[in-house]
Amino acid sequence: MSEGIRPARGEDWARIHPFWAAIVADGESYTYPEGLTSDAARALWMEPPPWRVVVLEEEGRILGSAKMGPNRPGRGDHVATASFMVAAAARGRGVGRRLGEDMIAWARASGYRAIQFNAVVATNEGAVRLWTGLGFRIVGTVPEAFRSRRHGLVGLHLMHLPLA
Amino acid sequence: MSEGIRPARGEDWARIHPFWAAIVADGESYTYPEGLTSDAARALWMEPPPWRVVVLEEEGRILGSAKMGPNRPGRGDHVATASFMVAAAARGRGVGRRLGEDMIAWARASGYRAIQFNAVVATNEGAVRLWTGLGFRIVGTVPEAFRSRRHGLVGLHLMHLPLA
Numbered sequence: 001m002s003e004g005i006r007p008a009r010g011e012d013w014a015r016i017h018p019f020w021a022a023i024v025a026d027g028e029s030y031t032y033p034e035g036l037t038s039d040a041a042r043a044l045w046m047e048p049p050p051w052r053v054v055v056l057e058e059e060g061r062i063l064g065s066a067k068m069g070p071n072r073p074g075r076g077d078h079v080a081t082a083s084f085m086v087a088a089a090a091r092g093r094g095v096g097r098r099l100g101e102d103m104i105a106w107a108r109a110s111g112y113r114a115i116q117f118n119a120v121v122a123t124n125e126g127a128v129r130l131w132t133g134l135g136f137r138i139v140g141t142v143p144e145a146f147r148s149r150r151h152g153l154v155g156l157h158l159m160h161l162p163l164a
Numbered sequence: 165m166s167e168g169i170r171p172a173r174g175e176d177w178a179r180i181h182p183f184w185a186a187i188v189a190d191g192e193s194y195t196y197p198e199g200l201t202s203d204a205a206r207a208l209w210m211e212p213p214p215w216r217v218v219v220l221e222e223e224g225r226i227l228g229s230a231k232m233g234p235n236r237p238g239r240g241d242h243v244a245t246a247s248f249m250v251a252a253a254a255r256g257r258g259v260g261r262r263l264g265e266d267m268i269a270w271a272r273a274s275g276y277r278a279i280q281f282n283a284v285v286a287t288n289e290g291a292v293r294l295w296t297g298l299g300f301r302i303v304g305t306v307p308e309a310f311r312s313r314r315h316g317l318v319g320l321h322l323m324h325l326p327l328a
Contacts, residue, residue: 145236158304
């Protein structure tokens with residue numbers, strides 16, 4: 001049995017999709033379209049190389065997933081980006097932090113000069129605290145760029161971590 | 165003969181592609197991959213709705229093109245974004261400004277609440293001056309996020325204009 005963080009396999013999607021869809025439907029952290037079919041969502045998350053997709057598995061359960069790759073093509077492909085999804089049942093156990101630390105290590109080992117998160121919802125305090133704690137700074141906040149289900153129009157932070 | 169700014173037609177691409185490719189190859193303003201085939205570049209620029217693609221035509225020549233649409237899907241689709249390409253031979257004649265003003269009017273009429281440009285190269289002084297002059301402000305600058313051919317690693321501005 002594989003434990004810990006490992007590359008996602010095609011057959012993992014059936015166990016990623018339930019929490020992925022629940023997080024999108026919750027409407028507090030991602031701008032993915034709502035109501036996607038499982039196949040459409042898979043195409044957005046399980047991207048082929050140069051993207052890397054991982055899961056964190058413990059005791060046979062997938063607790064979270066992350067995807068990571070170049071933030072831009074061409075003359076911007078020296079900056080990495082990533083997205084993270086943690087199952088609601090696994091919150092508060094450091095899953096996001098472990099996936100984040102793994103992503104930073106991967107980006108550094110892959111030769112990226114920096115990591116950029118383009119759209120961290122300002123009211124997503126757990127995420128802001130996590131990334132700030134790992135050394136990211138808020139480069140700027142786009143006002144009212146996210147329609148939060150509970151909070152209405154809120155800002156999106158652009159967060160940045162130099163690696164070089 | 166059609167003059168001024170109008171929606172791009174499929175057959176326009178053959179006249180857009182030469183300056184589009186020259187601007188990308190120049191390496192000072194866009195992170196599109198270099199060396200794309202014409203078909204691959206067309207797929208990135210001539211996107212279907214909800215994207216809108218326009219050209220500015222004068223005296224039978226296409227002087228510039230712009231594409232515009234939602235900056236993000238889902239809960240971010242109330243913010244528009246756009247990209248602009250002006251043929252080198254037509255610089256300094258206000259083509260970018262006319263395309264920019266048209267884009268702002270379109271975004272306003274379409275009900276977008278704001279416009280966001282995600283990656284304005286900090287050394288692209290003409291672009292920074294143009295957008296600042298049209299009311300955009302720099303929300304933040306991602307350091308060293310663009311590999312300029314002439315200047316090396318330079319910043320990318322995130323620029324924002326509220327419409328609501």
